[in-house]
Amino acid sequence: GAVVSQHPSWVICKSGTSVKIECRSLDFQATTMFWYRQFPKQSLMLMATSNEGSKATYEQGVEKDKFLINHASLTLSTLTVTSAHPEDSSFYICSARPRTGGSPLHFGNGTRLTVT
Amino acid sequence: AQSVTQPDIHITVSEGASLELRCNYSYGATPYLFWYVQSPGQGLQLLLKYFSGDTLVQGIKGFEAEFKRSQSSFNLRKPSVHWSDAAEYFCAVDFDSSYKLIFGSGTRLLVRP
Numbered sequence: 106g107a108v109v110s111q112h113p114s115w116v117i118c119k120s121g122t123s124v125k126i127e128c129r130s131l132d133f134q135a136t137t138m139f140w141y142r143q144f145p146k147q148s149l150m151l152m153a154t155s156n157e158g159s160k161a162t163y164e165q166g167v168e169k170d171k172f173l174i175n176h177a178s179l180t181l182s183t184l185t186v187t188s189a190h191p192e193d194s195s196f197y198i199c200s201a202r203p204r205t206g207g208s209p210l211h212f213g214n215g216t217r218l219t220v221t
Numbered sequence: 222a223q224s225v226t227q228p229d230i231h232i233t234v235s236e237g238a239s240l241e242l243r244c245n246y247s248y249g250a251t252p253y254l255f256w257y258v259q260s261p262g263q264g265l266q267l268l269l270k271y272f273s274g275d276t277l278v279q280g281i282k283g284f285e286a287e288f289k290r291s292q293s294s295f296n297l298r299k300p301s302v303h304w305s306d307a308a309e310y311f312c313a314v315d316f317d318s319s320y321k322l323i324f325g326s327g328t329r330l331l332v333r334p
Contacts, residue, residue, distance in 0.1 A: 148324045149311070150324075154321060198264055198265065212257070212265040214264035
């Protein structure tokens with residue numbers, strides 16, 4: 106079945122550094138990928154919509170200069186957390202919409218980011 | 222504003238008992254509806270979805286859900302809960318067919334042996 110892979114599954118970084126998270130669709134092409142963040146014991150909040158070959162669309166309140174999204178191919182989207190701070194510590198999850206559409210969204214297993 | 226409500230933060234049931242998790246959503250049109258399950262520290266697994274047609278949908282692991290347009294609800298049910306069903310359950314709604322999902326706050330299911 107359709108698989109979405111996220112890498113890394115967890116990362117610890119120092120405050121002020123940048124971290125890149127990858128989201129790959131392994132056996133299908135995804136024209137659209139979505140990035141969510143989830144704080145402990147809370148629900149998922151959509152951060153941005155990533156479209157292949159175009160700029161990402163950010164939800165209200167999400168800093169586009171802090172959370173850089175690149176969707177350079179039909180199977181890969183990346184989220185870079187720039188100048189990370191402890192308050193950016195969270196669980197980041199991506200999902201992918203197949204190019205063919207009509208299928209449910211598939212989610213990656215998430216990336217646990219801890220900023221020290 | 223578009224919103225998804227899961228009124229129960231925690232639910233505890235005994236193993237073998239039946240289960241119903243509630244989900245209500247705002248907005249008048251018929252959206253796409255989903256239920257996902259999440260184990261601690263893990264991603265989301267799709268249990269079932271509703272796009273159109275039969276309002277009672279069957280999913281994996283013995284789960285089913287019923288779409289009730291008049292109540293703007295999409296409740297998840299299982300006739301007999303297993304200990305392995307303990308997890309966090311999220312109802313999600315795509316209000317405009319964009320696959321941009323709005324999630325409910327989640328319901329944590331605890332299963333008593």
